[in-house]
Amino acid sequence: MGFEDWVAEPLNWVFLAVALATTVSGFRVVTSPNVVHAALFLVAALAGTAAIFLLLAAEFLAWVLVLVYIGAVIVLFLFGIMITRAPTGRDEAEVDHQRRLPAVLVSAALFALLLWGLLSQWGDTTLDRITAGTPTSVLAEGLLGRFVFPFEVVGFVLLAALVGGITIARRDLSPAEEKERESP
Amino acid sequence: MILNQFLILAALLFCMGIYGLLVRRNAVMVLLSVELMLAAVNINLVALEAFWQTAEALGQILAVFIITIAAAEVGIGLAIILLIFRNRRSANVDELNLMRW
Numbered sequence: 001m002g003f004e005d006w007v008a009e010p011l012n013w014v015f016l017a018v019a020l021a022t023t024v025s026g027f028r029v030v031t032s033p034n035v036v037h038a039a040l041f042l043v044a045a046l047a048g049t050a051a052i053f054l055l056l057a058a059e060f061l062a063w064v065l066v067l068v069y070i071g072a073v074i075v076l077f078l079f080g081i082m083i084t085r086a087p088t089g090r091d092e093a094e095v096d097h098q099r100r101l102p103a104v105l106v107s108a109a110l111f112a113l114l115l116w117g118l119l120s121q122w123g124d125t126t127l128d129r130i131t132a133g134t135p136t137s138v139l140a141e142g143l144l145g146r147f148v149f150p151f152e153v154v155g156f157v158l159l160a161a162l163v164g165g166i167t168i169a170r171r172d173l174s175p176a177e178e179k180e181r182e183s184p
Numbered sequence: 185m186i187l188n189q190f191l192i193l194a195a196l197l198f199c200m201g202i203y204g205l206l207v208r209r210n211a212v213m214v215l216l217s218v219e220l221m222l223a224a225v226n227i228n229l230v231a232l233e234a235f236w237q238t239a240e241a242l243g244q245i246l247a248v249f250i251i252t253i254a255a256a257e258v259g260i261g262l263a264i265i266l267l268i269f270r271n272r273r274s275a276n277v278d279e280l281n282l283m284r285w
Contacts, residue, residue, distance in 0.1 A: 006186065009185065011185055012185060012189075015185065015189060019189070019193045022193065022197065023193070023196055023197070023200075026196075026200045026201075026220055027200055029200070029204065029216055029220055030200050030201070030203050030204030030207070030208070030216075030217055030220070035210060035212060035213055038213055038216055042216050042219060042220065045197070045220060046219075046223055049223045049226065049227060052190065052193070052227055052230075053226075053227075053230055055185070056190065056230050056231055056233075057234060058230045058233070058234070058244055058247075061226075061230060061244050061248065061251075064248065065223075065226070065251065068251055068255055069219075069223075069251070069254075072255065073219070073254070073255055073258050076259065076262060077212065077215070077216065077262070079262075080212050080215075080262040080265060080266065081212055083269070084211075084212060084265060084266060084269040084275045095208065095209060095210060095213065096208060096209060097206075097207050097208075097209055097278070100207050102206070103202075103203050103206035103207040104203065106202060106203075106206060107199040107200065107202045107203040107206070108199070110198075110199050110202060111195055111196065111199040114198070114199070115192060115195060118188055118191050118192060119188065122186075122187050122188045122191065123188070124186050124188065125186060125187045125235070126185070126186050126187070127185045127186060127187045127190075127231070127235055128185075129234070129235070129237050130234050134244060138239075138240065138241045139241055139244055139245060139248070141240070142240045142241060142242070142245045143245060143248065147245055150249065154249055154252045154253065157252075157253065157256055158252060158255065158256050160256075161255075161256035161257075161259050161260050162259065164260055164263070165260055165262070165263040166263075168260070168264060168266075168267050169262075169263040169266045169267060171270070
């Protein structure tokens with residue numbers, strides 16, 4: 001597929017816009033000196049991811065991402081930021097390590113490696129078998145049929161994480177407070 | 185659309201997550217970077233599923249599991265960060281040297 005063909009397809013322009021927005025907000029997630037801004041840019045990045053899912057005809061996953069991530073996980077993050085009084089000022093030294101060069105080198109080298117691997121493996125393989133989208137019934141049959149055991153296990157993991165989170169995060173009362181609570 | 189445009193976008197997001205993971209001091213921001221990396225992995229899975237079109241949508245099912253595990257990870261991770269903050273008055277990962285010999 002030549003470049004002219006690629007540009008002629010309107011969905012690719014949608015992809016470009018979404019990918020640009022996702023990349024920019026992802027970049028701001030890791031560079032913003034303000035934690036609240038970083039969390040809100042993560043919302044934008046995840047919304048971009050959901051739009052990519054829509055382009056790839058994975059509607060159910062796109063809305064799962066919106067509901068679970070943007071709806072629940074980000075709220076959890078904002079609570080965590082408020083409770084731990086994470087830095088929200090503009091003091092960059094507070095937020096990042098001073099030595100950024102090794103991190104830049106590592107991530108750039110990894111990206112170069114991945115780019116080389118992807119380009120040599122896939123080249124310009126087209127993605128033309130996307131049809132009307134994935135019916136949710138296919139996912140439901142998979143999750144409650146062949147994958148029902150992992151599904152139950154992952155539910156148990158969620159329950160354990162919930163109980164563990166409460167147990168870890170609750171404040172232990174001091175003996176004096178406990179006595180006070182028992183005899184009001 | 186070609187397959188590589190999605191995979192390269194995912195690689196880019198993943199590498200930005202790696203950068204954030206290495207460079208951030210605050211533990212909450214480290215977790216934010218991890219979320220970025222998990223989103224990149226999900227894009228990879230869904231793109232390859234759209235390429236192969238398995239009968240059971242295996243890639244999307246795996247992505248559902250990853251989203252679930254990520255939610256559990258955030259809950260536990262934030263609880264641990266909260267506990268560390270309560271005990272040490274700081275949530276910076278480079279000040280947590282208790283287990284360093």
